[in-house]
Amino acid sequence: MHANSPTVVDRDDELELLAEAVRRGRDHRGAAVFVVGEAGIGKTRLVTEAADRARSRTAVLRGRCSRAGAPIALRPLAEALLSLVRTGLTPQDAELQPYRAALSPLVPEWRRPGSPHQPESLIVLAEAILRLLAAVGRDHGCVLVLEDLHDADTETIAVTEYLVDNLAGLPVTLVATLRPGAGAALDLAHQCRRHQTGSVVELRPLTDEAVTRLAAACLDTTPEALPEPVTRRLHRDADGTPLIVEELLDGMISTEALRPAEGGGWQLTRELDTTVPATLARSIAARADGLGPQGRAALDTAAVLGRSFSPALLQTVTGLDYRGLHIHLRAAVDARLIHPDSGYGDTYVFRHALTAEALLAGLLPGERAALARRAAETLEAGAPELSCELHELAADLRRQAGDDHEAGLHLAAAGLQAIGEGLADKAAALLERSVELLDPHRDRTAWADAVESLLNALTESGRIERAFALAGSVAATAAMELDPGRRAGLHARLAWAAAMVGRWEQAAELLAAALALLTAACTPEQRIPVDIVDGYVQVRDGRATPGSAAGRAEELVRSATDTAIRLDLPVIACQGLQLLALLARSRGFDEADACLRRIVSIADRHGLPLWRARAVGRLAGNHGLLSGSTDQLEHVHEVYLRSGAITSAHQTEASLALLAVLRGDYGRAECITTRCEPVLARLGHTGDLTYVRVIDAMLAAHRGRPRELARKLAEYRQLGGEHSEYTPIVLGLCEAVSALLEEDRPAARAALAAARAWDEGRPTTYFLGGRHGLELLVAAVDADLDPEGLDEAARQAPTRLRWNLQFVHFARAVLLGRAGRLAEAADALASALDAAQPFPLARHLGLRLTAEAALADGWGEPSRWLRTAEEYFHDAGIAPAASACRSLLRQAGLPATQRRSGHTRVPQGLRGRGITAREYDVLVLLALRYGNTDIARRLFISPRTAEKHVASLLTKTDSPNRTDLCDFAVRNCP
Template identity: 50%
Template sequence: MRATSSVIVGRDSESALLAKGLAAAGRSSGGAVFLVGEAGIGKSRLASQCAFDAYAREVPVLRGRATSTGLVVPYRPLMEALSSRFRAAGTPEEPELEPFRPALSALVPEWRRHGPEFPASVVELAEALLRLLSVLGRERGCVMVLEDLHDSDTETIAVVEYVADNLADLPVLLLGTLRPEPGPALDVTRAAAGRQTATVLELGPLDDTQVHRMAEACLNAAPGEVPAEAHRRIARRAGGNPYLVEVLLADLVDSGTLHRTDGGWRCEDGPDGGVPTGVVRSWAARLDRLDPPVRELLLTSATLGSTFQVPLLQTVLGYEERALFAHLRAATEAGIIAPDGAAPDRYAFRHALTAEALTAALLPAERAATARRAADALEELGPAMSEDARQLLATLRLAAGDAAAAGAHLAEAGRRMLGQGAAGSAAVLLERAHGLTPDARRPEVAASLAVALAEAGRLAEAFTLAAGLPPVPPGTPAAAERADAHIRVAWAAVMGEHPEEAGRRVRAARALLGPAPPPAQQAALAVVEGHLVLLPGGAGEEGTADAAEAARRAAAVAEEHGLPVVACQAWQLLGLLSRDQGFDEADACLERMLAVSERHQLAAWRMEALVRLGANAFLRTGDATRLAAARTAAGELGALALTQTVDGLIAMNAVLCGDWEKARATVDRSVDAAARVRNLSAHRYLLLADATLAAHQGRRRERDAALLRFRRAGGEDSLLVPLQRGLCLAVGALLDEDRPGALDHLEAAVAWERERPSLYFLGGRWGLLPLLRALDGTGDTADHRAALASHGAQLAWNKLFLGMADAVHRGRGGDAAGAAEAVRSALRTGEAFPLARHLALRLVAEAAVADGWGEPVTWLRTAEEFFHAAAVQPVASACRAALRRAGASAPQRRDGRDRIPAPLRTSGVTPREYEVFVLLADRPGNQQIARHLSISPRTVEKHMASLLAKTGRQDRTALCEFAAECASAAVRR
């Protein structure tokens, strides 16, 4: 019989905490709780009770668990959890989940779309899962239960850590169970508890009184009805473990030692053993009472693990289907196994300890023979063997005593998983294989393990392992394989901004390949070396030409030899390096990258190409249309990291275009999310966009706060320094009317760029700096022509300032007409950038006054109007002072000025004059106007004269007609 407790005994405080967490999730105050304890201690009982309470409240519940078979299956608990919810409920249709569906399709295959998939990173998938849970819990909260996390793959643990750290304001309760076994799951759990983002409940054994109550609950007995002898036996052997209480109690009942009589329960005398030997003997005794085929089925199943697939079991046993299901039914009715909800052809032992006890009941030689027989049957599958079966085969070979064969199978499974992009799980398998492989073959496994560690982000371990690889003869096939590993680790080092380690790996690869590497490997090396040029401490501007030439050869070789990823890497590098030849050349390289990625269905590289093309388009014209299209495409593919990268560019574009609200919304949408998913480059750029937004609004305190965050994120050690100095700080200084400070920042940006190639061309070197030098006389026409010939001069933002610099040089040289035309042309070029246009007008106007050309008064009034409305008072005040120095009237900024239409404000019309102007639409006389405004007729005459001069009208009739036109236009608006 099955003796199970119908109630949870001895866990009142734990149950109360889970109930509190469930209620808090319903109030959007989520959290994570981890139940830690030995096998059978009651973790699953508590988790099930929490799930049952959630079901009763109509709260969505997602349940999944890891497998204890030793198989490494990326995201298995998460896949099962989502399937448990959506198998019947169907695909969620909420619009806000649309950008995350591609990432979530890694967990639910039915959600995959046609066409190439974008390989979401672990952190991107974790963010997508977090969004899904938030949507599910919107009304009543949501519960995700993940059991046996100690058996989980590293990818699942990484997702669990991310989710646990970000639940504070979400309607989600994460409940995990695990054993206190050393490993990633326990480390993450304790670290989360240390950060106070999770609660850890360590479950201890039940005391004697609680064991007695549990025995009564299992037998449906009244208090005091269970014999003291039965309680003594169970309490002494179970050690307070609820599962062992049930097993031992069931054994007493099955053996007849404990039985019911008319007078109640009675316990006979008999021998007993210890724990766990007694439990093993108990299961051995239970097995002996089963039919031999059922016994064989259970022992073989236990050898395969606590969870097993029926087709695999049939392959090993060789049973006919009818007999197989008859024996499965018998084992199920005995309460030993049960169908597993994860899949219809999967069964599981009711407790992991059951499988362990069953295998322990076998003699060592019998266990080895059973494992060997199962392994032999699996190997007959040959190429049809799944990845799960290959891992199981390795486990069986190890159990059979063949460590070398087990290591070979684990290494092969790890390499295949690495090829599929599951680097974390591949590293786990390869680490196991590394310890089992004979010394002669171990370096091969170590090389693969180094690559897996590097691509999983465990760079320090990868670098150490790669550095310790023993030498092999150069020019041999083994050397070529070893060189490939060094190249892949070098690429990971470049992407992680570790130039010194990347250089060491490149040198190691070249030493193995000899002076004339094969073309394919030479191409891969050239790409890595080219990216090294771009990193801080690279070869500087003089090294970019050689890198570009090498990258061009690498792209051609990669396409010829069928290496599309290397080709995309090379074209991307060329897209950056060839900006020196102009943006047309850069775009041509990126278009080639786009074509290669589309031809080979490389979704990740296709998105990279679209984003870079969109960025170039907005730089050249100020138009972000193509960039917005790239963001839409990235969102549809679920490329969260790329979407955040594009958001940074869109935010900066909005800053330059004066769309403050869009810039603020874009930064707020992505800056913290980029930090959460460790998208450091996008996070830095968004922080810089935030600082630039504040600087361009003249908000110094907000700018400095954002720059502090930028520095803390490593911004001043990145390639963004020219933008920080020129686009942010220099413009901010000009808005503070600190021209010397702006020049200092611009000169510092130029000095930085001289030491290394720059990927960014809005730092002022090719636009704002030439204008300031022209204004203070330190720049001549030769310098200006050099700036015009540069690649940065093609950008619309820079063209505006260069055009203004040209006007200053022309005006100083006596070409008044040419100077005025240069201003008009520059204003047309910079039409998309209102702040830059008005700042340029303010700067150029004083030179125009001094040299006697253009319309400086009009320009100053236009600039003053803009900066007054933008609340940038230093510049607005400077414009008014410049107007007075030029002998023109300056706006008095009295109350009511904001009601004056912009054309009249820029003409210098005052609020009192506008009051007169409004009345002129009805053609009144001066006496009527004077009475209406309570002023003297003489004052009205003065205002009339001023209005005629400022509006350019010839007489009173024309002025009245103009007033009527303005009134009609206001009504239409």
Template identity: 45%
Template sequence: MVGRDEQIDRVEQALRKANSGHGGALFLVGEAGIGKTRLAMLAAEKAAELGMRVLRGRGSTIGPMVPFRPLTEALLSLFRGRSLPEDSALTPYRPMLGRLVPEWGQPHAQHGDSLVVLAEAVLRLLAVEGRDGGCLLVLDDLQDADAETLAVVEYLVDNVEYQPILVVATIREEPSAALDLAHSANRRHTGDILHLTPLGRAEVAALVAACLAVEPDAVPPSVADRLFADSAGNPFFIEELLHALVSSGMLARGVHGWRVVGELRVEVPAALVRGIAHRTDRLRPQGRALLAVGAILGHRFPLSVVQQVVGIDDRTLLAQLQAGIAAQLIMPDEPGPDWYTFRHPLTAEALLAQLTPSDRAQLSGRAADAVEELHPGLPGQWCALVAALRLAAGDPERATLLLVDAGRRALAAGAASSAVALLDRARELSIGGGDVEVRADVLESLLPALAETGAFKRALELVDALDELGGAGLGALRRAALHTQLAKVAHSAGRWSDGLTQIQKARMLLGPDAADEHTAPVDTVAAFLTLDSPSPGRTRIATDLARRAVVAAERVPLPLVACQAWQLLGTLARGHDLDESNECFSRANLVAEEHQLPILRIYALLRLAGNHCLADGDTTGLERVRQEAYRLGAVTVVYTVDAILAMQTVLFGDYATAGQQVADAERAVTKLHLVSILRYVLLARATLAAHQANRPEMERALAEFDRWDGAHSPELPLAIGLARVFCALLEEDAEQVRLELAHAAVVEKENPSTFHLAGPHGLYLLLDVLAGRADWPQFNEVAGAAASRMRWNRHFVELARAVLLGRACRIAEAEAAAAAAREAGECFPTAYHLGLRLVAEEADAHRWGDAEAWLRGAEEYFYRAAVAPAASACRALLRQIGASVRQRRTGADLVPGGLRALGVTVREYEVFQVLAERIPNKTIATRLHISPRTVEKHVASLLVKTSQPSRTALTEYAVRTLR
């Protein structure tokens, strides 16, 4: 660590901060061999001294890029032989962590969540491990890491500030995504860059002296000068070149210390290669073969594979390993006893440079055979490694198949960027020749991988490649399946017309007599595309397609397709028959259970619980689903339920709790980039503001909703009905209500909503009836739908029924309908009082209900809620029907709600408070600076309003009330 005092101080400061709970990130940047790894190793040593947990992993350029390899190595370095820590904070994230350490996963786990969810899982794991003293994550050679690893690292760097975690990463100072990440973090002040610069002349001399175990002044000046000049101050080059000088005898130890023998002849970088070659030449042929095979496998290699290729016994293997260690070429790799690593990454590259092309091809083929024999099925990273070995061995056909398999596995594990890289390589190898079925396999896997990475444009451009496969003789069934894949991509991209075009091509290829196993997937994708394509008849067409898909999928069977289609049918049935919707979701649940599809099962349970909540306003089922999703690690489902519960809490009128729920959910889903859930949470935030007549906050929330493409999303009707219309009603702005209703009508006509609380089946019907735009025919049409029987809607529908019955002089029936409305709406206080305020004038005009009591209750509610326009409107209507109206003086909010509901004024309440002291009227008058006659007047009014028989009884009532 010569010349690194400043950097060491920075590392120690960061470690102490992490040890005390304040994390950070350090990027050690410099050229290859400059000492980044040694500084990182020093950080690990010092962290261990502080009692911190230490994890180490490394990127690699040798062999194919393996998703999450540095992170997997890091976790194994600490957890090999250990199970996942038992901590409730990790429970829902266990399936994601199973991507990195398979034994931590769960049987049949599905990894459909984003990389950000995986990054959050790693963050929580590190936080748990560092809870008692901090945690250090060292990632060496980050410039060679895959895109998924970099995404996780960036997330960690941005979120460790208040965690006991220090991230230390080494990066070569050359253009790379990792270096861009470091500079970006530095600009955001979430990570610091420590540049390791070349050593100066004096520092080179000090380093050489340390290597030779002498004082700096005992180093021959010519040696220090030459090494300084030829190494450019690079410590690794200095050490390697110094080793070559000693090995060649040009620098020798004599009686009087080290001296130069002959002329110093050193070249860089060829000298580095020669130095390593010189060291390997001293080994036996078996030792050289061992190192060559190790280099073929990468910078770290398993002894089992090397031994299989070289063909030596355990005793000889051990002897050659010891020789390699003594030559400072290799060393044991800490994560496992069977693994070794080269001392420097450049060592493996230098060894490969010594091999002839034919030797390298031969060794690669033998290594591939050995891996396949030792690891049947090529689990984990072995598949990608063997693909690279087969390619190096001159077998591109087998390499292509393996790359396709590796790409599929990477995509299944959520590593979409790595999947694209692997499949792109496979496509390059397959273009211009090879089996057309293999080319189809590549394309079939590449399309969803591109969609997962958001490269929709590039994916859709592959339609030409699909047409080329048709010209090359690919069968119609395979081409139809590929067109269906393209349709899925188009659906994900929101390009519904392009998707339907691909569906049409798939159907043409299949023909009218295609088997169910081919038509069912096409119909399912077509149903989803149709449902999301703005059109008046979309729900009917989507229903027909989904029903046909279900029948075919169950006949084959295709459980995944059947489960998806049943859930779509349940969603479509929700608006017209809740029982049918529940039956569809129950069928989806049974299929998912039978075929072990846990994520689809939890979604089916979520939708069943959602139906129950819509019908009765009961969120118990949703809470149970959330617990089950949490147990399974279905994080997306957990946050979906959180969003629904937040919206329900808004409708229940518990605005303080709802505000906290919305804030928590928005923070979480924004952090995890769950866009569809985020839009719903933003609608909950807008609804929360609208139901408090807070238009500025509502507009801010809806502007954020639009920023996430809300104006073109299925949730738009909710933004109008639950937020904009509601806010305008509370503001008593009739013109704004008219404009919003007109907008809602246009949106609903162009694209009927599957969000059934938006208004057409409840609030809008009541407003149309009150305005004379709807009578019994329109009422019966709307009220006959299942959506109108959902509890939120039922409240408004029953009020509309009461109005129509009252106009028909069917008073008893009108009052029964009003009672039904109050029963349905009692759990939605704002909607309940708004509804009563809206119908009170009709009730008074046609002599049904209790308009005065309704208006007084609504006025009290809106006054306490600080919704002044609605409260003022209630007071105006009270005057209009001839009822007395209480004064609203300053300080009225200090009067308890029960007394305020009785009409007790601020001044009367002041008298009421003093009465509890059991003092006479004259003393009260003196205390309050008013006349005794005024006190008598207030006491008389209090007796009437509180229905007390005497002043004594009123006094006792005051004592009890105030207590």
């Protein structure tokens, strides 16, 4: 018999607090509770009781942290989600589909066969978990229980922090158990209490009276029936800890000092002795000794491996055969020392942390170190290519053996594997521990490699401030231990990190420090990272403009990139090719795309999923800008969603939103920005959020809403966007377009001039600011552009972008019409309208501006163009532009469009010809071959009025006679 209590004793207040947290979750008021207590105090028993009470109405997901066995990142979260999958309760909401893919590293069943895996940051993973929990708990709430959070890996702590910070308004309750010792878990618990995002329950020892009741419950008797010496010993030695009460009772029973009495109850057979912790240790040791010398030795070795362990590894370390090992494991299970770990296949876990600790306490320090060293050597010898998780286990064993440097080497290897898998956050956590443990005096190369890899991981995970702090903390060691070339490489990595987040002044300072350290003795591997960053900084400073004396950036980067490819340095090669693709766009997008395809090839060959995602997204974006089509972007977006690449999916959605604005699909653009903004803000993706805010401003501008535009631009500037790389879009696609729709030509030209000045100051990835398109048309209409200037502008590659190309053709039509070359002008206008086909606002703005020039210069069909434009602007609610079209018609002595009831019934093509609602009624009857008298009788007008309407229709439809007009009516009237 074993002593276990079927009930929770003396925890009523704590149970009520947990029940209230569950109720808050059901009411969509999200709650988090951290249950803190010493080992054995009853945290698990309390939370289990609370979860069991909630389970009848609420979904309960549960996972346990462990540093034992082969460490598994995010283990408790994976265990919790797997329990959900096993029960078949996974929500099938369509909006969760991309997040299922994002969670596929935790739940393999959600990985789509053949889909490329695009790893995400921990923040995106946390968002995916949050959405899933919210969907699970939508109707009755969801409880997520994370046990032993003090044993959590860095990734689990980061995800837990994100979940707790964002539970408000969600049907989710998070409950975590942890010990009170200093560490990240306890820091998180107290932080949540300070920020009022969670509660902390500190479990205190039981009172003597509660210990008595617990002991009685364990023995299925009454408190009064307990032998007095047993009660006295429990009060004295158990310290109010439920687990020790149970272990002490187990010890008394197993040694037969306490036996069931014949008439019921319990009796002592001899005097009780020993004290806690010796009593507890002796109780566990006695049960372990019962396994025999070989079994006890195996169990001691298992305790060194951790609270949970792999039988296969234990067999290799101990040298036992398969049958012998499993006989000992079965005996240990029967002795209630270990039990199978149902969450992770063929692994075992000690019944309680105190069990493993008691076994370890029985070993001499030298014995424990020897066991750990032998286990580490066994791992290293048996699997030269260890997995990331086994490297972490080997590091833990090496630390137990007292060899911190070897532990650091294993953590560095694990970090490099994580970088290769695109898991930048995990890599950063592993490499930080590695740098702390490695001894630069013992192996400066290994230490420097770990520092460089850590800087790379921190940059990829967006933790730039931490990267700079790291550089400061290792600067003195680096100066003493590293040669100038290695130190230059560290400065170059930091400069790259600063450049990627737009901190150009800091990037320039770090670059200068790197350049100062380079000497003739530096190797190409040490020099080329500096050259790549030098190129980026030159481009940003505007020193790479064509023809400038200092414009050596492209040559420098091309040489460095070729060297990186030759030396098989894939990340540096991708960095260089990315800049070369940027610079090539000013010459031609074929060349730029070739650079991006090389990045894809390198990324595929070397397993660099983040670089692949960047390049594929840029390729699709280039195609969208060139063609005006969203087909490739849509396909890439779908691939990202299927593979769970949420960050890349949101970035692609931003590009789709921009094209949606240009294409006049304002509803879709608004839907995308509304969906993306809160997620990007929650994820902390400031750069992407700023871009989405710019698109929001574009929406307001293109809808002709100047007040809303001003408000959106104010929000954009609050994010620090005033001097950002998006300035050309703000000036050209927002302010200039808005001014033109408001008929404020001077303001539009000023915005376009500012966009041009910005472009001339630095190469840019944004070519839609007007310099290569809209500004040319406005200048042509205002007679500030000659044919030679237009030809020169048209030779530049950015004019190939379809949005720009339409304005180039409109401008050419204006100049040709002004020169009297009417046939060529007509051809240019046809080309403009063809290029403008995907862009309704730009098409009609082009017609409005071209018509103004055509009226002044006496060519083309300006009245028809103006009516078409007026129709569009009127229906779009852009009153100033519509009014300007009508004013130009009146100034030319032409009838302006009349706005009568039923006007919207007229098909748009006919409205473009200036056909009124009444004339449309006449045209419908002409399609039926009615004469003027019949038309007058049916429309209740005079025959003379009917005759006037027919005459007007002959003019507006270019019909030579009534028969042709009737045929036209048949073709155009439904």
